[in-house]
Amino acid sequence: MTAMNMAGFPILTTILMTTIVGLLVIIFIPPEKTKLIKQVSLASASTGLALCLWLYHAYDFHKGGLQFVERVLWVKSLGIYWFNGIDGINLPMMLLTSVVLFTAVWTMWELENRVKEFYALVFLLVAGVYGVFMSMDLFWIFVWYDVSLFPMYPLIAIWGGTRKEYGAMKLTLYLLAGSAFILPAILFLWAKAGGHTFDLFMLQKIGFSLFDQKVAFLMLYLGFGILAAVWPFHTWSPVGHVAAPTAVSMIHAGVLMKLGAYGVLRIGMMLCPQGAVYWSHLMALLGTIGIIYGALVGLAQTDLKYVIGYSSVSHMGLVGLGLATMSVNGINGAVFQMFAHGIMTALFFSSVGFIYDRTHTKIIPELGGLSKTMPIASAFFIFAALAGIGVPLMASFWAELLVLTAAVKVFPVAGILACVGMILSALFMLRVVQRTFYGDKNPKWEHIPDISRFLAVPRVVLMSCILFFGLFPKVMLDVIQSTVIPFVTRF
């Protein structure tokens, strides 16, 4: 925060530019040259990944706080700044975004329908996501947020699968309804602060009255909560995931849903700490309901993608519960869970995408016995399922441990119920694994070859991410914690 002007190389803007440059280049490539388009996309995504990795490496967590700050006044009369910065909360999110984008682009290598438009829209979407994560200015956060929402409609409606128009429409309406809560809340805070700055940190210093905080936080929570699939605003998520093409599901469930939780944390809890404390019981309640409800409804689903969609609801409930505790462990766990779930669910959709591409079905009873014909492709899914169950030594285990420890301490009943949710999640993940992959060899799929080495790469990347952060949670927790500890003192 001390560096008030452009200091050094604007690395964050560069990361944002990788996607926008990628987008522009793709626009100027003739649509027939699909191979070139894919190569350009991959190059752009890997540049972003490399830069994010470097960023992660270069971030000094001993010092903590906001680093790599870029801050220029943009519109003086309204107080809008081009203000980007990195701290322990958005750094994991940036890394997550770059990993998921990289793997998503690679996963869709076999796409043949309107390749150019697809990749262009994906990059537009991810530009918005990067923007939200790195921006520290309320105005820009909102602008990028809407930039990231808009491409979802065409991406699902054109390249989607089951009931794509319905899914696309539902998703768009829900998310825009969320925006309708967020924009007034942002403007309300801006106006209450005198109407001359959108800078998050300056707003934070101003401090709002308790009543204002309560109102603004509730609106922000509802608005962003819709995106984070908080119960009962979750039904868009399974429907949207089912309809979306693989890469979009990956980005969407992996990253976009995190925008919601991130927004609650970054804007809601940062600007309205007292309001957040006031509503924390509601957050804990909805989070816990989400955990158990998602797992139970997931038990009854017959579509693979629906199952994953509901597991996301369940896992995002855990994030909500972690945030609701307003304690270091809870928020550490919530942010870690956001990261872990993002990677895990990307792996889920990535492996289901492969299965769907080959078998043209994702109805569980029609599949079955898949691990006989495609053992490696099945192994990816089973691995993701184990991560979803929260098996130790995978990233999500530590996140669950931290969240539940905090939850049992702050909200004992909710914490215990959430622990019971662990049994349900084991039951429903194993049920899916058993019905899809175990059992006798299915003659229908006998001719299908296993996943090729080239296509296995993105899945392996995701798997190793889960394992790495499962074995060395310190690498991530130190970073997260450096920001969360000062953050929590405000509650």
Place this chain on the structure above:
Amino acid sequence: MNSLTTYLIISALLFSLGLLGILQRRNLIGMLISVELLLNAANLNFMAYNRFVSPDPVTGQVITLFVMGLAAAEAAIGLSIILALYRKMHSINIEAAQKMKG
């Protein structure tokens, strides 16, 4: 007889006839002619006020000239639209063109 009222009455009659025509005629050409009547009613008003109320600066006459130019342009565009419509529907009856229905 040579007073402002006479001209105003005539212009009002002209305007009413034009309005009636535009609301009642089903023929697009007829409607276009009615529009001309409306415009000319306005022109007559401008001229009359110019003549009887403020003769010195000829603002009224200038506006009338503008309106006439506008009417010519409007007739040209209107006729070309009618032509295009005729090519598509083989009719210039307005009742045939009802696609923008809610």
Place this chain on the structure above:
Amino acid sequence: MGALFRDPVLFATVLGTNLPFLSMAVILLFTRSKPFVSSRISVCSIAVSAVCAVSLLVRLFSAPALQYQTLWFSSDKLNITFGYYLDPLSLLMLTIVGIIACLVQIYSLGYMAGDPGYSRYYAFQSLFAWAMMNMVIAGSMLQLFIFWEMVGLASYFLIGFYYEKWSASQAGKKAFVMNRVGDVGFFLGLILLLIAFGNLGIPELNHAAVTHGLPQGLLTVSSLLIFCGVIGKSAQFPLLTWLPDAMEGPTPVSALLHSATMVAAGVYMFSRIFPFFSASPDTMAVALAIGTVTMLLSSTMAMVTYDLKQVWAYSTVSQLGYMVMALASGGYVAGVFHLTTHAGFKALLFLTSGIFIHEFHTNDMRIIGKKGGRKLKIPMVCMAIGALALSGVFPFSGFFSKEAILTVLASQPSKIWYAAGLFGAVLTAYYSFRLIFHILLPKGGIEEAHHEEHGASSHEHEEGHHGYIFWTMAVPVMILAGVSLVLGFTEHTLEHFLMRSIQVPGELVAPAAHAVSVAAHVAAGGAHHAHEAGSPLLTILGVSAGLLGIAIAWFEYGRKGASRNGFLSYFPAIWKLFDCRWFLDIFYRKGLDTLVYAGLTSLFTKNDRRVIDGGIDGICVFTEGSGRLFSFLQSGMLQFNLLLMVLGAGAAVLYFVI
């Protein structure tokens, strides 16, 4: 890193426990398509592990407990450490696990030969060995829990190894989920301790419990919750039904999982924080009751089944019940000693059964008997040794450990536990010899038809018996039989060894990053019970209980002209009750179906479809409908629109004029 190579103990520990993981990784990544290489890699690594374990045991036999610890990460005040705690108990268990796992893997070379999933099998075996060994030497309860879960995971894969079979994958799932039920309790107990006590180090926990550093209420609640983990993992009542189902896995897996390792993990955990548990009399009372109920229930189940592996599975459950009873009544040494001897003879029993099953391709003891099971001399003798040990006959190992347990039980104020223990001993001897006599002296003798066929292809069989496959299976079995013969006589050595870590009075030294000798003392005098030499009367009673059981079995199945039906067949209702596992499974199935699937799940799904989605769609339909309502204004008639415009303008004029 330097410390790793300077300190041979640490080096052996790290190497021994992590080598199997390495071998799993190598097998899965590189040698999946080369079964021969995979199996050799796995066997070699587990052999090295076993050697490391034994050498650690020898080297640290009279050394004080060692602790290695490093901070893994910390979040807020929560410090998660990773470390090893080497005391007599963990060293003993490490050795048992290493040796049994090694023998089972050697045995599997023959048993699993030709299986399409050979490499996968060895990968999972290695995973299992890794998880188990790390669990045993864990320095903190959280680390123990982590590897405890990994053990569960590995067992899920091993039990469901024949995943083409629906029942096998079902059994794997059942094992995992039922374990999860217990684990959630365990986990909650740990969280509770973490919140209230802030430290999960095993020595610290034991010390705090002993020195009354923990409030009694917290202690009781958390120990009861942690005991849920024991119930799940060691298949105690009411979560005992997953274990018999787990016999769907390959027989060596049953031998590994259900003798020395996975199910013993629960009992191991109990003894690991024994001082902690024993500081709460309520928990001990609950544990004693649960152990007794488990022991009796599963013995009755074993009396009616004809499936070879099922008998041993039920018997495992009942022996685990014995161990829990012993520990719960304060017999630390007795419980651990029985764990040790049981590991030996139960692995022996499973492995010999595996030879029969491999030979005759059936699990039914009657068919095996008819087809001439007794002709396989080595396995038959070994199985008899195992059964004698299980029934507690002198001089086999089971005799000593069962005596120790009964002595502890006899010292309880209420004699009902002792009576239950004695009754259980009768039942144990009865069902094991029922099985032995079924194979040894089949009803109507050995079938002639089979005999002739056997004679015709005798040459081939001879080769089979003395071939490579037979011997890879027979050698481990003979080693285990030898162990079962001599292990009992080590009772006193073992007792001294074990008591050292738990009895030495003195202050607990705060753990540091490096080796720290830790000595805890037990306030509860329970641990002393095993010291008291059993009175001759108790010994006579114990032995006669076993002999009585064998005698009944002889009367019904062994003697000439015996009915070979068992007295229970005269009571069909009871037979059915025992055969259906006291309807526990049916109860769970019903509960799960009605409560979860038909109840909550379908309710919530309907809520999702009807209420939430329906509500949202309803709003959309409403919006659309109201739009349609006003759309009549947009009639498409140009002149209608013009008319409206004129009327509107007229209305505006009127409004402004008037």
